[in-house]
Amino acid sequence: xxxxxxxxxxxxxxxxxxxxxxxxxxxxxxxxxxxxxxxxxxxxxxxxxxxxxxxxxxxxxxxxxxxxxxxxxxxxxxxxxxxxxxxxxxxxxxxxxxxxxxxxxxxxxxxxxxxxxxxxxxxxxxxxxxxxxxxxxxxxxxxxxxxxxxxxxxxxxxxxxxxxxxxxxxxxxxxxxxxxxxxxxxxxxxxxxxxxxxxxx
Numbered sequence: 001x002x003x004x005x006x007x008x009x010x011x012x013x014x015x016x017x018x019x020x021x022x023x024x025x026x027x028x029x030x031x032x033x034x035x036x037x038x039x040x041x042x043x044x045x046x047x048x049x050x051x052x053x054x055x056x057x058x059x060x061x062x063x064x065x066x067x068x069x070x071x072x073x074x075x076x077x078x079x080x081x082x083x084x085x086x087x088x089x090x091x092x093x094x095x096x097x098x099x100x101x102x103x104x105x106x107x108x109x110x111x112x113x114x115x116x117x118x119x120x121x122x123x124x125x126x127x128x129x130x131x132x133x134x135x136x137x138x139x140x141x142x143x144x145x146x147x148x149x150x151x152x153x154x155x156x157x158x159x160x161x162x163x164x165x166x167x168x169x170x171x172x173x174x175x176x177x178x179x180x181x182x183x184x185x186x187x188x189x190x191x192x193x194x195x196x197x198x199x200x201x
Contacts, residue, residue, distance in 0.1 A: 002171045003106055006178070008067055010099030015040040015071035017092040018133050023079060025137050035133055036072040040064070042129035047104055047121050051111060090189065093142075097126040098182035101153045102174045105160055119157030126153045126181070148188035148195065156181030 018039030022032040041058045048056040058064035104125030108118030127143045127150050134141040142149050160177035167173050188194065 002174070003103070006099050006174060007103050008063070010096050010103055011040045011064055011067050012071045013092045013096035013099065014129055015068045016075045017096060017130070019072055019075035019079075020092065021133055021137050021139075023076075029076070032076065033069075033072050035136060036075075037068050038136065039129045039133040040068050040071075042132040043100060043104070043125040043127060044129070046128050047107060047125045050124075051107065051113075051121070053107075053111075093130060094182050094185045097130075097149070097153055097185065098156065098178040098180075100126040100129075101156045101181050102160065102178045105157055105177070106174070115161045119154060119161075122157045122160075123150050123153040126150075148185060148193060151195065152181045152184040152188065155184055 015036040018036035019032055021039075022035035025031075027035065041056075041064065044058065045056045048054065101122040104122035105118045107125070108121040113121070131141040131143055156177045159180045160173055163173045163176055164170075
């Protein structure tokens, strides 16, 4: 139940971030829904396909579809309250990657994958919905820019396995690892920390 709650919260966060991007691009309601949907389930769909877990999770559990529809409707109706585009998008996107990182790691662990592969799955789950969103919206995906994004997910994954050596409460480990991702991303933006660029400005 705890794991499912984390998954649902991540779905909500990413769906809302998708809505914000789509509204910023002045898409029609159908476009907004599609962007919300691919943002919320894109990474998980790729993950499930790679590990052979098909049909993918959102196809066999309608809860995800209903949650995305509800989050999309909520974001549209209350856009005047949450539509501080840059701040809101950043916040929901950051929460999403934190929650989805641990979801992806858990998926890998349940089928007995190596920790490195689990971290890769967590990073993929967290990042690739946003990649698809940005491509569809004609933006360079955040993961391919200098910002600390996938790096935060990787560090959160490393934290997860490090804590697992000392703590027996897996729920507590999930929470801490997710928070680490969120905090690293927030601090990186706040302190303007970024990966070095290969090109001179």
